[in-house]
Amino acid sequence: MRLTTITTTTTTTTLILLITTIILVPTNSETPTPAKWPDQFHSILVMNKSGTLELIDLWYDWTNGRNFNIIQHQLGNILYDLEWNNGTSFYYTLDSDKTCSSAQLEVGILRPNWLDGSEYIGQKELNGFLCNVWTKAEFITYYEDVVSKRPVGWVFYTGREAHVMTFEVGAALEDAKWQVPWYCFQETNNATTTMPDVSGAITQRSLVDFGTRNVQDM
Numbered sequence: 001m002r003l004t005t006i007t008t009t010t011t012t013t014t015l016i017l018l019i020t021t022i023i024l025v026p027t028n029s030e031t032p033t034p035a036k037w038p039d040q041f042h043s044i045l046v047m048n049k050s051g052t053l054e055l056i057d058l059w060y061d062w063t064n065g066r067n068f069n070i071i072q073h074q075l076g077n078i079l080y081d082l083e084w085n086n087g088t089s090f091y092y093t094l095d096s097d098k099t100c101s102s103a104q105l106e107v108g109i110l111r112p113n114w115l116d117g118s119e120y121i122g123q124k125e126l127n128g129f130l131c132n133v134w135t136k137a138e139f140i141t142y143y144e145d146v147v148s149k150r151p152v153g154w155v156f157y158t159g160r161e162a163h164v165m166t167f168e169v170g171a172a173l174e175d176a177k178w179q180v181p182w183y184c185f186q187e188t189n190n191a192t193t194t195m196p197d198v199s200g201a202i203t204q205r206s207l208v209d210f211g212t213r214n215v216q217d218m
């Protein structure tokens with residue numbers, strides 16, 4: 001995140017400004033803050049990047065230190081993107097292609113309070129919902145329903161949009177579904193070598209953009 005350096009001089013003007021700031025503090029304290037993510041939830045997301053659509057089953061599971069994106073490409077395959085809090089991630093298919101690749105990142109999954117420190121930019125409508133809107137790290141714009149405080153969507157700086165279709169607080173995927181297929185531990189086809197669109201999918205890995213590694217600021 002960019003920090004703004006403010007240079008001040010000890011003049012009467014500065015003192016007046018300081019006094020004004022102090023008076024304004026009660027007003028600023030009413031600035032809305034985004035709701036913390038629940039420790040566990042399930043969401044169905046519709047993703048749109050310049051008209052390329054994906055349907056994602058997102059299983060966020062902070063309690064067990066893991067996050068799952070099950071990515072259905074429109075009229076295409078399903079890519080499983082499983083992330084552990086120790087930085088290990090697997091991308092695989094469960095079809096006859098049996099592709100798998102893994103990555104070791106320096107950071108784990110998003111913390112429930114990852115939106116702390118975001119900048120409030122006001123209210124806007126998204127998909128017919130009146131939302132409070134924040135930006136974070138010049139990376140993401142986040143829309144939260146004013147009334148229910150549920151996320152409605154977010155937009156990456158790349159233009160990739162996530163539209164939140166369901167938001168089931170407390171829903172958790174059973175342990176057996178988090179098993180990585182055996183061929184992830186074999187010399188096999190890397191998912192990236194057989195799926196031309198995989199890099200696009202990875203770009204929106206939960207809320208991480210691989211191009212910039214901005215995840216570290218989240």
Ligand SMILES: *[C@@H]1O[C@H](CO)[C@@H](O)[C@H](O)[C@H]1NC(C)=O
Pocket residue numbers: 048049050051052053
């Ligand atoms: C996807 O986004 C494009 C703009 O990038 C827009 O023209 C199109 O209508 C969107 N499609 C859907 C299904 O939302």
Ligand SMILES: *[C@@H]1O[C@H](CO)[C@@H](O)[C@H](O)[C@H]1NC(C)=O
Pocket residue numbers: 084086087088
């Ligand atoms: C991270 O955790 C997963 C699941 O427990 C495990 O399979 C993987 O080997 C771990 N990675 C490292 C680097 O310890």
Ligand SMILES: *[C@@H]1O[C@H](CO)[C@@H](O)[C@H](O)[C@H]1NC(C)=O
Pocket residue numbers: 187188189190193
């Ligand atoms: C898979 O990717 C790894 C790391 O980029 C590389 O070392 C390996 O040779 C690749 N395997 C195949 C079968 O392409």
